Amino acid sequence: MTTAPTPVPAPAAADPSGGPGAPGTATAPPTARPRAGRRPRGGAWLATVPLLAFFLVGFGLPAVAILTGAFTVSSDAETGAGSFTTANLTDSVQGAYWTALLSSLKLSALTALIGTVLGVPVAQAVLTSRFRLLREAVLTASGVLANFGGLPLAFAFVATLGNAGELTKLFHLTDHGWSLYSFTGLTVTYLYFLVPLMVLTITPALEGLRLQWREAARNNRATTLQYWRYVALPVLFPSLLGGFVLLFGSAFAAYATAAAMVGATVPLISRQIADALSGNVLVGQGNLALALSLDMIVVAALVMAVYLPLQRRSARWLS
C-alpha cells in the first residue's frame, strides 16, 4: 500500500531473466507489469467469483425453493396447484406440528440452560488447575466431544443407559422408572456434546478475567461470592448469553441423535420435517415440509441475530 512511490527495479528487470521463476506470466503482459504493481487492481474480485457463484446456486436455489414452496399449493393437491397460499404455514403451526415445535424449543432451551450452568464451573475448574497437562487434555477432549454429535453419540448412550445398556443392567435402572427414550433421556444425551461446547466457548472469556480484578475486590473485603456476583458475572454476561444461544442453536438443529435414539416418542420439529419429506403427510400437504423448514429457519435466524452481535461484543471486551 505504502510502497507505491518507491522505485523498485525488480519486477521489470527480473522479468526477462526470471522466466523459469515466473511461469505464470500470463496474468499480466510483460509491458504492463511495472505498472500493474504489487496489488491486483480490480482483478482481485475475480477470485471470489467461484465461491459466490457456488453459493448462489447451492444455497440460493434451495432458499428460493423453500420460500416459494412454503407459500404455494403443492402439485399433489386436487385444486389450485401452484397458486399462492398461506395454508402450508398455518398448518405447520397447528396440531402435531405445533406440539413438535414447542417440544423442540423446550428441549433446546432446557439443555442449553443446563449446559451453560454446568459448563462454566467445569471450564473454571480446568482453567485454575495447577496441572497444565490436565488443561490441555480437557480442552482437546472438549474439541472432540463437542463434535461428537449424531449417531455415535446415540449409540454410545444406548450402550450405556438404554434398555440393555451396561449401567441400566448394573443398577437395574428400569425398575426405578428410567428410560433413555424419553425427554429426560434425550436431555442427558444432548448435554454430552453441549457441555464441552460451552467449555470451548466460555474458556477465552474466563481467561480474560484479570487476576487484578479479583485482588482488587478482595482488597475491598469482597467475599468470593460478592466478587462473582458484582464483578465476574457482569463482565462474563455477554459471553454467557452468547454461549447459551449457541448451545440452543446446536440443540435445535440436531437431528441424527434423536432420530436414532428416541424415534417418535419425543416429537421434534426436525423429525417432523424428515417425515414430511419422505411423503408421510396428508394429500395436498406436499409443501408442508418446506413450511416447517421455514419455521425452523425463522427460529434459527432469531438465534443468530442474538448470537453474532454478542460474540462480536465479547470479543472486543476480552481482547
Added chain:
Amino acid sequence: MAQLISRLRLWRGAVLLLAGLYFLVPMAASVWFSVDDVDGISFDAYTGLLSAPGFTDSLVLTLELAAVTVVVLLLLLVPAMIAVRLGAPRLRPVLEVVCTLPLVVPPVALTAGLIGVLRWGPDHLMDTPFFQTFVFVQQPEFPLVLVVAYVLMALPLAHRALDSGLRAVDVRTLVEAARNCGASWPRAVLSVVVPNLRGALLNAAFLTLALVLGEFTTASILGYQPFAVWIYSVGNSRGQMSVAVSVLSLLITWVLLLLLAAAGRERRHKTATA
C-alpha cells in the same frame, strides 16, 4: 487463607471428578458393551466389521465424498479469502455473510430446500438439457448433491479456521515481498502465502473431514448410504457392531485431533526458537 485455598481445591476436585465421571462412563460402557459376550469377552463386533455387507462400499463412498468436499471447499474459499485481504476489501462483508448464512439454515431445512430444487427437474425441466444435470448430481455412485450440501455446512467452520490463520500472518507484506523479488501473482500466493497457512488449512480440512464422516441427516433423507447411514441400518439388526463403530469413530477423531494439536505445537515451537 489456607482454609480458603483448601476449600477451593476441594470444590475444584469435586467438579472435575463429576465431569470426568459423566464423560468417561459412557465411553467405558460403550467399549464394554461392544466386547461383552455371554461367555466372556469377544471381539467379534470388531473383527466382523470388514466382512459385514456394505461396510467397504459405504466407507469408500464417505471417504470419496470427504476428499471431494475438502478439495472443493478449499479451492473456493482460500482464493476468495486471500483476494478479499489483498485487493477487494469491499467484498469482505459479502464474504462474511456468505460464510455465516449456512448457520441460519439447519441441515434438515437445507435438505428440504435441496429436495425442493431437485423436484423442479422432473416437474418443469423434463425437456430441457438442464434435466441431465439434475440426473448427474443425483447419481447414486457419487451423489454430487451431497458435496454441495457438505460444502455449505462446512463453510462457517472452515471460514473461521482460515480467518484465524490469515489474521496471524501479514498477507499483504508477504505478497509484496514476493512480488518485489519478481514472483508472479499465482506464484506469490502459492509458494509464499499458502505455506504460511499450513496450520489453518489443515485445521479447516480436518473439521470438514469430521463433519462429512459423521453426517447423517442429509444423506439419510436423500436416500444415499454413506458410512453414517450404514451404521444406522446396522444398528437396527446388530447393536453391538454399531456401538463398536461408534467407539472406533471416536478413537479416530481423537487421534486426528491429537495429531493436529501436535503439529500446531511443533510449529509454534519452531517459530518461537527461530
